[in-house]
Structures are given as C-alpha cells and as structure tokens.
Amino acid sequence: MxxxxxxxxxxxxxxxxxxxxxxxxxxxxxxxxxxxxxxxxxxxxxxxxxxxxxxxxxxxxxxxxxxxxxxxxxxxxxxxxxxxxxxxxxxxxxxxxxxxxxxxIPVHSLRGYHTIEDAKMIKNEVMNPRGKSFVIGSLPGIIKCPAAPWELSFLIKRKYPDANVSVIVPAKQPPPLQVPMSNMFNKKANELGIKVYKGFVIQEVNYNERYAVSTEGEKIAFDHLIIDTPxxxxxxxxxxxxxxxxxxxxxxxxxxxxxxxxxxxxxxxxxxxxxxxxxxxxxxxxxxxxxxxxxxxxxxDGTAICAVYSGPNEGMLVWLNYEKSKALGPTSIYRYMKKAFTRLYWASLSGGVDFILKPLVESIRKS
Ligand SMILES: Cc1cc2nc3c(=O)[nH]c(=O)nc-3n(C[C@H](O)[C@H](O)[C@H](O)COP(=O)(O)OP(=O)(O)OC[C@H]3O[C@@H](n4cnc5c(N)ncnc54)[C@H](O)[C@@H]3O)c2cc1C
The missing domain is CATH 3.50.50.60 (FAD/NAD(P)-binding domain)
Structure with a gap:
C-alpha cells in the first residue's frame, strides 16, 4: 500500500x-x-x-x-x-x-480570534462590555475568511442594537472577487448605522486611552477592539x-x-x-x-461557497472561483444555512455533505 x-x-x-x-x-x-x-x-x-x-x-x-x-x-x-x-x-x-x-502574526499586541483560547478572551469582553463602542476589523495582509469581521459586527449589533459599532477595512477597495460580497456588507452596515472606515491601516493602538491611529493619522476611540491579523x-x-x-x-x-x-x-x-x-x-x-x-x-478552479451572516437576522451565500464571484441574498434562509453548518461541518470532514454541496455549487455556477 x-x-x-x-x-x-x-x-x-x-x-x-x-x-x-x-x-x-x-x-x-x-x-x-x-x-x-x-x-x-x-x-x-x-x-x-x-x-x-x-x-x-x-x-x-x-x-x-x-x-x-x-x-x-x-x-x-x-x-x-x-x-x-x-x-x-x-x-x-x-x-x-x-x-x-x-x-x-501578532501585531500591536493584537492576535486575532482563530482559536477557542483567543476567542474566549474576546467573548469575555463582548458578554461583559465595559462600554458600547466596538471597533472590528483586520490588519493588511492575507487574513482568514474576510467575511468574519463583518459577521462579528452584525452579531454584536444583533446582541446590542444600541451599540456604536465600526468596521475598519485596511484596503480602500476590495479585491475584484470580493466586490459582490463587500457591496452587500457595506449596504447593510449603512442601514444599521455601522460606520465603515475604508483604507484604515492601524499604525498604533493606545490601550490605556483606548484609541487606534491609522497610518494616515485618523484616530478611532474604542471600548472594545476586535482585530484579526494576517x-x-x-x-x-x-x-x-x-x-x-x-x-x-x-x-x-x-x-x-x-x-x-x-x-x-x-x-x-x-x-x-x-x-x-x-x-x-x-x-x-x-x-x-x-x-x-x-x-x-x-x-x-478556485471554487468555494460559504453561507455567512450579512445582517443581524439574515445571511448571504457567497460563491466564487478564480475568475468570478457572486453573492446571493440577503435572506433568512442563508442565515439558517450558516447556522445549520455548525452541525453539518462534522459530517463534511468525511465528505458526508457533498451530495448537497456539489449540486449547489454547480447550480450557482451555471445561474
Ligand atoms: C472566525 C473565523 C470565521 C471563519 N468563517 C468561515 C466561513 O464562514 N466559511 C468558511 O468557509 N471558512 C471560514 N473560516 C476559515 C476556515 O476556518 C479556514 O479557512 C479553514 O479552517 C482552513 O482549513 P485548513 O485545514 O487549511 O486549516 P486549519 O483548519 O486551521 O487546520 C490546520 C491544522 O494544522 C495543524 N498544524 C499547524 N501547524 C502544525 C504543525 N507544525 N504540525 C502539525 N500540525 C500542525 C493545526 O493544529 C490545525 O489543526 C473562518 C475562520 C475564522 C477564524
């Protein structure tokens, strides 16, 4: 063998x-x-x-x-x-x-939220907030799942509708394949009063006075800073x-x-x-x-398909390959799909959900 x-x-x-x-x-x-x-x-x-x-x-x-x-x-x-x-x-x-x-890669003492240990520290803050101002985003470079900071901002808004939530995005424009997804996120953020800072690259974080400064000198105050790193x-x-x-x-x-x-x-x-x-x-x-x-x-061919949260009560379905991308929704069905995948994931690790995934990918690709 x-x-x-x-x-x-x-x-x-x-x-x-x-x-x-x-x-x-x-x-x-x-x-x-x-x-x-x-x-x-x-x-x-x-x-x-x-x-x-x-x-x-x-x-x-x-x-x-x-x-x-x-x-x-x-x-x-x-x-x-x-x-x-x-x-x-x-x-x-x-x-x-x-x-x-x-x-x-830890930068400015920021370490992302890819493990339960790192996420637990952020969860403790989110569940027991010291204030209502949440700044969420990422640093420049390749990050895991570019949708995740947006998802967090929508889920925090779902939990605390009166919170002052901001999203910082290091790029001024999203990469071409992320444009359909980014447009939908920005539209919803606008409706919810989530402020989006495009092209904000964190240069310094002052944890005592609780503010972050960009490379262009822009300053954002925060009670809670949730930043993914490359x-x-x-x-x-x-x-x-x-x-x-x-x-x-x-x-x-x-x-x-x-x-x-x-x-x-x-x-x-x-x-x-x-x-x-x-x-x-x-x-x-x-x-x-x-x-x-x-x-x-x-x-x-670059294929990926993800159901992601695209608002407090809705989701979108993002499909892409190396050449093209689409964002379907927003609907409550895609939110349900995202939730359902928490259970389906374990079966997917032995190919157990391919009977759903493969036809879904094919139908979206052809649509
Ligand atoms: C907050 C968050 C939200 C996300 N949301 C989505 C989403 O909605 N949809 C989606 O499709 N993806 C999402 N992702 C991304 C997705 O989780 C990753 O892309 C996926 O886990 C990558 O799989 P992988 O096997 O490459 O890496 P991982 O699943 O990270 O596995 C890597 C493994 O390698 C092991 N390892 C590392 N170094 C060594 C070593 N030296 N020796 C032996 N083993 C080692 C690690 O212990 C780990 O188990 C999200 C990620 C995060 C963090």
Whole structure:
C-alpha cells in the first residue's frame, strides 16, 4: 500500500485523510486533541453557541484506519517526502500533504480570534462590555475568511442594537472577487448605522486611552477592539513572499508527490474552509487517479461557497472561483444555512455533505 503523510489535521487535513483512508496507509500528524470549527467562533464570541458545539475530539473525526500521531511537525523535507516531528520521529511518504493552515502574526499586541483560547478572551469582553463602542476589523495582509469581521459586527449589533459599532477595512477597495460580497456588507452596515472606515491601516493602538491611529493619522476611540491579523505558514523556509506556500494553483502540487491544501497555500483565493474542502477533494481524486488509474485527474478552479451572516437576522451565500464571484441574498434562509453548518461541518470532514454541496455549487455556477 502507498503511504500518505498528512501534516495538520484541521479542515483540509482531516478531509483528505478520511477520503483516502482505506486506499492508502494514512498517517496524520496533528498536535491538538480537539478540532475547532473555526467559522463557529463568531457565534461563540457573541454567545450564540457554546464551546462544546464548535469543538470535537480529533480522534473521533478520523476514520479508524487513519493513524493519528499527536505531535507537531518541526521539519518538512519535500525533496525526499520526509517529515520530522517534535519528538524527533521521522515519517516518510509516497505522498505528502501539507495542511497546516495559517498562523496569526501578532501585531500591536493584537492576535486575532482563530482559536477557542483567543476567542474566549474576546467573548469575555463582548458578554461583559465595559462600554458600547466596538471597533472590528483586520490588519493588511492575507487574513482568514474576510467575511468574519463583518459577521462579528452584525452579531454584536444583533446582541446590542444600541451599540456604536465600526468596521475598519485596511484596503480602500476590495479585491475584484470580493466586490459582490463587500457591496452587500457595506449596504447593510449603512442601514444599521455601522460606520465603515475604508483604507484604515492601524499604525498604533493606545490601550490605556483606548484609541487606534491609522497610518494616515485618523484616530478611532474604542471600548472594545476586535482585530484579526494576517496569517503565515509556520514553515517559512517553504513560503513565498506572501508568507504562504506556493503551489500550482490547479493541481495544488508543491512538487512531485507533495501537495499543499487549505489556508497554508498561496493560491489566489480567500482563505476559507470551503476552499480547503474542495482542494482536499481534488488532491484526493488525483492521488487515486495515479494509484488506481481508473479515473481522470481534476483541476482545482478556485471554487468555494460559504453561507455567512450579512445582517443581524439574515445571511448571504457567497460563491466564487478564480475568475468570478457572486453573492446571493440577503435572506433568512442563508442565515439558517450558516447556522445549520455548525452541525453539518462534522459530517463534511468525511465528505458526508457533498451530495448537497456539489449540486449547489454547480447550480450557482451555471445561474
Ligand atoms: C472566525 C473565523 C470565521 C471563519 N468563517 C468561515 C466561513 O464562514 N466559511 C468558511 O468557509 N471558512 C471560514 N473560516 C476559515 C476556515 O476556518 C479556514 O479557512 C479553514 O479552517 C482552513 O482549513 P485548513 O485545514 O487549511 O486549516 P486549519 O483548519 O486551521 O487546520 C490546520 C491544522 O494544522 C495543524 N498544524 C499547524 N501547524 C502544525 C504543525 N507544525 N504540525 C502539525 N500540525 C500542525 C493545526 O493544529 C490545525 O489543526 C473562518 C475562520 C475564522 C477564524
């Protein structure tokens, strides 16, 4: 049997391990005992769901034939498809999949909200606010899920309708693929009295006097500052200048037999679980095509689809690939879809919701 070593057992790594579980000898190297459903962190921060709804034991999500090594990879040697773990153990594969996601780069003592630990600190503030002024946004660079700061602002407005909520966006204009989504967010923010600061790049945060200053000298006062920071791979020796790992954007190959999927790669697509999911499926298919020769190879075209909150009581459905994007809604149905995915996510990690996802993607693509 061919050997596959997957580094990172998050969204992308768990799915590819499960898809190939009975066809290859699969090892997953992942240090965390619990897997977090990161899109649910916005619900967690605002008290919409409890912690136990957004985390599951890693062991319960991997198929029985997958070998889970509870450790951290410290060295990846793509040239001989070898991984070294923290304990010095060596893992060699016929195939290597790097699915280590992106790690927040702390800036101005800001550290984002990608883990339950970081989100818990923000949740404590949101549930026991010292004041009514919330400033939410991100720093420049590649962030996870560009919709998340907007979602947080709408959920905070849902919780505290009289709060003074502002969103800061570092870019003056969104990237072309994010325009439909951004237009819908801005329209709703305007209706709700959420002030949007475009092109606001935080240069300094004064935590004692509670204000942030932009590179252009603009000042915003806050009671609560919730800012996501850019991500980079923990394996800087493999990264390009974006801080993430370069791959062929269609095959997701770093080199022969070595693939990078999910947030860890520098494909020009927003960093979403949806993209991670479809990337895992393409690579799994192509590994099987090589081994079994009974199917054709596929190309990843940048597809992602996400239901996100687009107001206190509504959601939108965002679809995109490398070329085009659409934002459908807003409707209460898409809000319900976002909520429902908190439960469906766990099944998606073994391909269990593809019977819904794939036809949905196809119908939106053709519409
Ligand atoms: C607040 C928030 C809201 C979001 N909302 C959405 C949304 O609405 N829709 C959507 O599609 N996406 C959303 N996302 C993004 C989505 O969660 C990520 O894109 C997705 O989790 C990426 O999957 P991944 O497998 O690449 O990385 P991750 O799921 O982050 O997994 C990476 C794994 O690698 C492991 N790892 C890291 N370093 C090592 C190492 N050295 N050795 C071994 N293992 C390692 C980590 O422990 C982790 O388990 C959101 C993210 C956040 C934070």
């Amino acid at each position: 061919k050997r596959l070593v997957v580094v990172g057992g998050g969204n992308a790594g768990t799915l590819i391990a499960n898809l190939l579980a009975d066809k290859l000898e699969v090892t997953v190297i992942e240090p965390n005992e619990y897997h977090t459903y990161q899109p649910g962190l916005v619900d967690y921060i605002t008290g919409e769901v409890d912690e136990n709804k957004i985390k599951m034991p890693t062991s319960s999500l991997l198929k029985p034939s997958v070998k889970w090594v509870r450790s951290k990879a410290t060295k990846i040697m793509p040239e001989n498809r070898t991984i070294i773990s923290e304990s010095g153990e060596k893992f060699e594969g016929d195939y290597i999949v790097i699915a280590t996601g992106g790690q927040n 991500i980079s791979t923990g394996f800087s020796e493999l990264a390009d200048k974006s801080g993430l790992i370069p791959v062929d954007k269609s095959t997701l190959a770093y080199k022969d037999g070595v693939f990078v999927i999910g947030d860890a790669n520098s494909t020009p697509t927003p960093k979403t679980g949806a993209a991670a999911h479809f990337q895992a499926e393409v690579v799994a298919n192509n590994i099987l095509a090589e081994i079994e020769g009974n199917r054709s190879k596929e190309s990843y």
